[in-house]
Amino acid sequence: xxxxxxxxxxxxxxxxxxxxxxxxxxxxxxxxxxxxxxxxxxxxxxxxxxxxxxxxxxxxxxxxxxxxxxxxxxxxxxxxxxxxxxxxxxxxxxxxxxxxxxxxxxxxxxxxxxxxxxxxxxxxxxxxxxxxxxxxxxxxxxxxxxxxxxxxxxxxxxxxxxxxxxxxxxxxxxxxxxxxxxxxxxxxxxxxxxxxxxxxxxxxxxxxxxxxxxxxxxxxxxxxxxxxxxxxxxxxxxxxxxxxxxxxxxxxxxxxxxxxxxxxxxxxxxxxxxxxxxxxxxxxxxxxxxxxxxxxxxxxxx
Numbered sequence: 669x670x671x672x673x674x675x676x677x678x679x680x681x682x683x684x685x686x687x688x689x690x691x692x693x694x695x696x697x698x699x700x701x702x703x704x705x706x707x708x709x710x711x712x713x714x715x716x717x718x719x720x721x722x723x724x725x726x727x728x729x730x731x732x733x734x735x736x737x738x739x740x741x742x743x744x745x746x747x748x749x750x751x752x753x754x755x756x757x758x759x760x761x762x763x764x765x766x767x768x769x770x771x772x773x774x775x776x777x778x779x780x781x782x783x784x785x786x787x788x789x790x791x792x793x794x795x796x797x798x799x800x801x802x803x804x805x806x807x808x809x810x811x812x813x814x815x816x817x818x819x820x821x822x823x824x825x826x827x828x829x830x831x832x833x834x835x836x837x838x839x840x841x842x843x844x845x846x847x848x849x850x851x852x853x854x855x856x857x858x859x860x861x862x863x864x865x866x867x868x869x870x871x872x873x874x875x876x877x878x879x880x881x882x883x884x885x886x887x888x889x890x891x892x893x894x895x896x897x898x899x900x901x902x903x904x905x906x907x908x909x910x911x912x913x914x915x916x917x918x919x920x921x922x923x924x925x926x927x928x929x930x931x932x933x934x935x936x937x938x939x940x941x942x943x944x945x946x947x948x949x950x951x952x953x954x955x956x957x958x959x960x961x962x963x964x965x966x967x968x969x970x
Contacts, residue, residue, distance in 0.1 A: 672922065675963045676929050677710035677719050678941050681956035689721050689734070692941075692952050692959075700734045707734075709961045713754045720752035720761050731763050731775070742775045748789075749775075751835075755795040762793035762802050772804045772817075783817050790817075792835035803832040803844045814846055814859070825859045834876040834918075845877035845886050856888050856901070867901055873915075874901070876961075880921040887919035887928050898930045898944075909944050916944075918962040929962040 679687045689705035690697050705723040722729040731747035733740050747765035764770040772788035773780050788806035805812040811829040815822050830848035844859040856872035857864050871891035878885045886901045898914035900907050916930040932940040941957035
């Protein structure tokens, strides 16, 4: 028999409106910080748990990651970490830092590599063999456009106003989830090897992508009667997760099970962090929290 562990990175809010980075393991919250902070990405490698995000000091945010609860600072500049990936003994973190403007970058074991020279950010990172893939956006004019860097070489994926949220690489195929503006509506989409595949829903956003075999899963949301509805798309077919005001932020597929992190919105700006397993909702933080990323592991019962 196998045991499944569900890890979700995010943060919770205090009654004062402060936010503190945390992750949940099987619905049990593990706090990461005693200063205001946010967790945006999680990666589990064996018994080690890596969570990337930022902490706040004197109204500035600084990129960091936590390994098994211990914070590792990676920048003394104003910065943000959006994604973490572990390959062997190497820890890769994507994000941006700011001097006069935000600059997309990634850190490998704390050593920064700039990806651009213009206003830009990096949102997701993946390492396959010795190749480092990063997706994000950059701006040289009025619009941000989606781009992908492979070992530092940039490929622009769009000329429209567009945003990349997530990256998945399998064999020689590179999948990028995001959304773009078609002049009237935002359209959820993904790019496979540079070719854009649109979802049919108007006013929709894709936040995460996962490929399992021949199936492509995306998590996101769309507008229905002025209300955001959390959903997934499987091979372009939308599946609603709820009828309530909500978003889906991250998707992970383990075997035949589909796990989706997200949150529900309530009156007075309150949120409930949660996840869905095969469409069944599990609440994580009822009184105020955000679930930003999900990772699932299986292990044999001892």
